[in-house]
Amino acid sequence: MIQIEKLSKSYGTNDVLKQVSLRFDEGKVYGIVGENGAGKTTLFRCIADLEDYKGTITSSKTPLKDHLGLLLTEPFFFSKITGREYLQLLCNARSVSVTNLDERNIFDLPLEQYASTYSTGMKKKLAITGLLLQGNSYFILDEPFNGVDIQSNMIITEIINKLKSLNKIVIISSHIFSTLKDTCDEILLLKNGQFEEAVQKEEFHELEASMKDVSIGNKIDKLGLK
Amino acid sequence: MYFQLQFKLLNRRFKDLGFEPWFAYVLLLATLETITHQSFERFSFAPFVLVGVCMMLQVNLGNQKRIDFLKTVFTTSKFRQIRLLENALLALPFMLELIIYQKWIELVLLIAGTFLLSLVNVKISHQKTLPTPFSKQPFEFAVGFRSTIVVFMAIYCLMGIALFVDNFNLGMFSIGVVFVISMGFYTQPENEFYVWIHHHSAHDFLRQKVKIAVLQVSVLSLPLAILLVCRYPSQIEYVVLLLFTAYAFIIAIVLAKYAAYPNEIQLVQVFFLGLSLLLPFLLLLFIPLFYNQAKQRLTPYLK
Numbered sequence: 001m002i003q004i005e006k007l008s009k010s011y012g013t014n015d016v017l018k019q020v021s022l023r024f025d026e027g028k029v030y031g032i033v034g035e036n037g038a039g040k041t042t043l044f045r046c047i048a049d050l051e052d053y054k055g056t057i058t059s060s061k062t063p064l065k066d067h068l069g070l071l072l073t074e075p076f077f078f079s080k081i082t083g084r085e086y087l088q089l090l091c092n093a094r095s096v097s098v099t100n101l102d103e104r105n106i107f108d109l110p111l112e113q114y115a116s117t118y119s120t121g122m123k124k125k126l127a128i129t130g131l132l133l134q135g136n137s138y139f140i141l142d143e144p145f146n147g148v149d150i151q152s153n154m155i156i157t158e159i160i161n162k163l164k165s166l167n168k169i170v171i172i173s174s175h176i177f178s179t180l181k182d183t184c185d186e187i188l189l190l191k192n193g194q195f196e197e198a199v200q201k202e203e204f205h206e207l208e209a210s211m212k213d214v215s216i217g218n219k220i221d222k223l224g225l226k
Numbered sequence: 227m228y229f230q231l232q233f234k235l236l237n238r239r240f241k242d243l244g245f246e247p248w249f250a251y252v253l254l255l256a257t258l259e260t261i262t263h264q265s266f267e268r269f270s271f272a273p274f275v276l277v278g279v280c281m282m283l284q285v286n287l288g289n290q291k292r293i294d295f296l297k298t299v300f301t302t303s304k305f306r307q308i309r310l311l312e313n314a315l316l317a318l319p320f321m322l323e324l325i326i327y328q329k330w331i332e333l334v335l336l337i338a339g340t341f342l343l344s345l346v347n348v349k350i351s352h353q354k355t356l357p358t359p360f361s362k363q364p365f366e367f368a369v370g371f372r373s374t375i376v377v378f379m380a381i382y383c384l385m386g387i388a389l390f391v392d393n394f395n396l397g398m399f400s401i402g403v404v405f406v407i408s409m410g411f412y413t414q415p416e417n418e419f420y421v422w423i424h425h426h427s428a429h430d431f432l433r434q435k436v437k438i439a440v441l442q443v444s445v446l447s448l449p450l451a452i453l454l455v456c457r458y459p460s461q462i463e464y465v466v467l468l469l470f471t472a473y474a475f476i477i478a479i480v481l482a483k484y485a486a487y488p489n490e491i492q493l494v495q496v497f498f499l500g501l502s503l504l505l506p507f508l509l510l511l512f513i514p515l516f517y518n519q520a521k522q523r524l525t526p527y528l529k
Contacts, residue, residue, distance in 0.1 A: 049529060050422060063529060066425040076417040078365055080372040082355055085364040092363065093423040112355050134423075 001025055002047065002064065002138060002169060007055035009042055016042045017053070018193040024138075026060075029160055029170040031180035033211075034190035040173045041073065043190070044140045047171075061137050066094070069131030071141040075123055083111040083118070083126050090130035098133050105129065107152055120147035128156065139163060139170045145179045157182050177208055228300075228308055229315075243493050250493065255319060257500045262323045264504045271399040273324065273332040278403050280320040280336060282377065282410070284313045284343045293347045310344040360442050365420070367442040370411030377407055378446065385450050389457050397454040398468055404447040405472035409479040412439070415487050421527045428524035432484060432517065439480045440473060447472070474509045478502065481516035487523045 002024040009017040016039045024030055032040050045051045049065045061067040077086060084101065091098050098104070105111060107125040109118070115126055124147060131139060141160075145153050160183045163170050174180050180187055181204050189197040189207075199207045240250040265272035288309075296305050317340045324333040356375060360367040371378065381400050388396035424431050451469055455462050482495040495516065502508045 048422065050418065050527075052526075065422065065529070070419070070422075072419065076419060078369050078416075080356075080369045081365050082361070085361050085368055088362065089364045089420070090423060093420075094425050114355060 001060045003056075003058045004047070005056045005058075007043075007046060007053055007057065009039075009046055009051060009053045016193050017046065020055070020193070020195060022188065022195060022198075024169045024171060026169055027164055027167040028185045029164050029172065029183050031184035031187040032171060032173045032190055033177075033180065033187055038190045039193045040190055041142060044070070044142055044171070044173070047140060059138070064138065067137040069134055069136035069139045071124070071127055071131060071139070071144055073142045073146070075127035077115040077118075077123060077126075079114070079116045081115055083109050083113060083115050086115050086126060087111070087130050087133055091133055094134045096134055101133075104133065106155065121149055121152065124148055125152055128159070132159065137168055139168060141170065141172045143173060143175065145174055145176055153179070177211070180204075181208070229311070232312070240493075245493055253493070253497070257497065258319055258323065261500060261503050262327070266327050266329075269395070269398075271395040271402075273327070273329040274396070274399050275402060275406075276320055276323065277332050277336045277339065278399075279406065280317050281339045281343060282407065283316055284340060285374075285377070287312055287316065288343060288347050290347060306344070310341065313340045313344045359445055363438045363442065365416075366411045366439070367408070367446075370408065371446075374407050374410070378404075381407075382450070385453060389453065394454070394458050394461055394464075397450070397457070398464065401447055401450050401454065401465070401468060402472065404450065405443060405476060408439075408443045408446065409476060412479045412483045413491055415483065415490060418488055418527060421487070421524065424528060426528060428521045428528045431524060431528055432481065432520055435480050435484070436477050439476050443473070443476050471506050474506065474513070475499070475502070478509050478513050478516060481513060481520050484520035484524055485516040487520070 004023070005021050007017055007020040008015070020043070032043065034040050042051065046053045047057055047064070048068055048070050049057075049063075057064065059067070081089070087098070087101060101111070107122075107129060109122055109126055109129070115123065118126060124144065128141070128144060144156055144160075148156065157179065160170055160172070164185075170183075172180065172183065184204075185201055187199045187204065187207060188195050189199070197207075237247040240247045243250075245253070262272075262276060265275065269275075296308060300308060317336060321333060321336060324330075324336060356372045358368050358371045360371060381403050384403075385397055385400040388394070388400060421431070426434060447469070451465050455465050458465075478499060479491075482491050482499060485495060486492045498508075498512045498515075502512060
C-alpha cells in the first residue's frame with residue numbers, strides 16, 4: 001500500500017499539487033491522466049522522495065524509495081556505458097545479484113553496445129528491464145509506451161499484467177488512452193494539482209468519450225478543412 | 227564574438243560558484259604559480275606534469291560534440307583558427323610558467339602539443355564498445371577509461387620509455403598521471419537518478435564509492451608501480467609514498483564531488499585540493515571535512 005495524505009508541492013508561487021490524498025493498493029494498476037503541466041511528474045517525484053513536499057506519503061514497505069522502480073519520461077544514460085553495464089549498475093545499487101542477464105533480456109537489446117547509441121524506444125526498454133531486474137514492489141512508469149514499437153508495447157502491457165498478478169503496485173502515466181484502458185484498474189484524473197475524478201475499469205469508455213468531448217469539441221470544425 | 231561569448235559564459239560560471247570573475251582569475255593564477263613553484267623545486271619531473279595537465283585540459287576542448295557544433299556554425303578556416311586560438315589561450319598561463327622557470331624543452335613540447343591537439347578531434351567510435359575491466363562496478367571508471375583510452379595508452383608507453391632510458395622520475399610521473407586522470411572521472415556530478423537508486427545510507431554510499439575508486443585506480447596504477455619497483459627496488463619507499471599520497475587524493479576527490487552535489491565541485495574544494503598538493507598532510511583535515519559535507523549533501527537522496 002502507498003498512502004498519500006494532504007500532499008502539497010509548490011515551486012515559488014506556483015502550486016503544482018494541492019492537498020492531494022489518495023491510496024494505492026497492492027495488486028492494482030493505476031493510470032494517472034492529466035494535461036501537460038497538470039502535476040503528474042511532480043507527483044511521481046514526490047512519491048520517489050526526489051522532492052521536498054508538505055503532507056505525508058507512507059507505504060507498507062519502507063523506505064518506499066528502496067522498493068520503488070522509477071521509469072522517467074526520458075531516462076538518462078552516460079555516454080560510454082553499455083546496456084549490460086547499465087543493468088549491472090542498477091542491480092548493484094540495490095545489492096541484487098543477477099546471473100542470467102541474457103535470458104532476462106526479453107527485449108533482445110544489444111547489451112554490449114553503448115546505451116547512449118540506442119534509439120528512444122530501446123532506451124526505454126533498457127530502463128524498464130533494469131527496474132524489473134531490481135525486483136521492486138512498487139513501479140512508477142512515466143510514459144512507458146512512448147517511442148516503443150508495437151511488439152514491445154504488447155510485451156510491456158503483458159509485463160504490467162504480470163506485475164499486477166504478483167501483487168505489485170503499478171502507477172502509469174500515459175498520453176495514449178488505449179494503453180491505459182488495456183492495463184489499468186483505475187484511472188485518476190489530475191487537474192490543476194488536484195485529483196478530480198477516480199474512474200473504475202467499467203467506466204473507462206465513458207471517460208474516453210467525455211475526454212474526447214472536452215478536448216476536441218468542435219475544434220476540428222474550426223480548422224475549416226475542405 | 228565567439229570568444230567574447232565564451233568569456234561571458236566563463237564569468238557566469240564563476241559568479242554561479244560565488245566568486246567575482248576577477249577574483250577567480252587571480253585565485254586560479256596564484257594557485258597555478260604556487261603549485262608550479264613548489265612542485266618544480268621538489269620534483270624534477272614536475273614540468274612534464276604541468277605540460278600533461280595542460281594538454282589534458284586541451285583534450286577536453288576537443289570532444290566530439292563541441293567539435294561538431296563548431297563545425298556546423300563556422301567555416302572550415304574559421305573553425306581551425308578558433309580551435310588553435312582557444313587551445314593557445316588555455317595553454318598561455320602554463321607556457322608563461324615554463325618561460326618563468328626556463329623550462330625550454332617542456333615549453334617546446336607544450337607548444338607542439340597545443341598545435342597538434344588543435345588539429346585532432348578526440349573521437350573514438352561511439353558504436354564500437356571498448357572492453358574495460360570495470361564493467362562489474364560501473365560507472366565512473368568504465369566511462370572515464372573509455373573516454374581517455376588514448377591517454378592511458380600514452381602513459382603506458384611513457385612507463386616503457388622510462389624503464390628503457392633508465393629514468394625513475396619519468397616512471398613516477400607516469401604513475402602520477404594515472405591518478406590525475408582518474409581524479410578527472412570524479413569532477414562531474416551524475417544525474418540525481420544514479421544516486422537516488424541506491425538503497426544505501428549516505429555513509430555506506432560514500433564508503434562504497436571510495437572503495438570502488440581505490441580498487442579501480444589500483445587496476446590501472448599498480449601494474450606500473452610494480453614494474454617501477456622491480457626496476458628500481460632501492461627506491462621502493464618513493465613509489466610507496468607516491469601511491470599513498472595519490473590514494474589520499476583519489477579519496478579526497480570522490481568526497482569533494484559529493485560535498486558539492488548536485489552541483490559541480492566548487493572552487494573552494496578545488497582550492498583545498500590545490501593547497502593539499504603543496505601540503506599533502508592537509509588532506510587529513512580536508513578528507514573528513516569533505517566527508518561531512520558530502521554526507522549532508524547526499525542525505526536528501528539517500529534517506
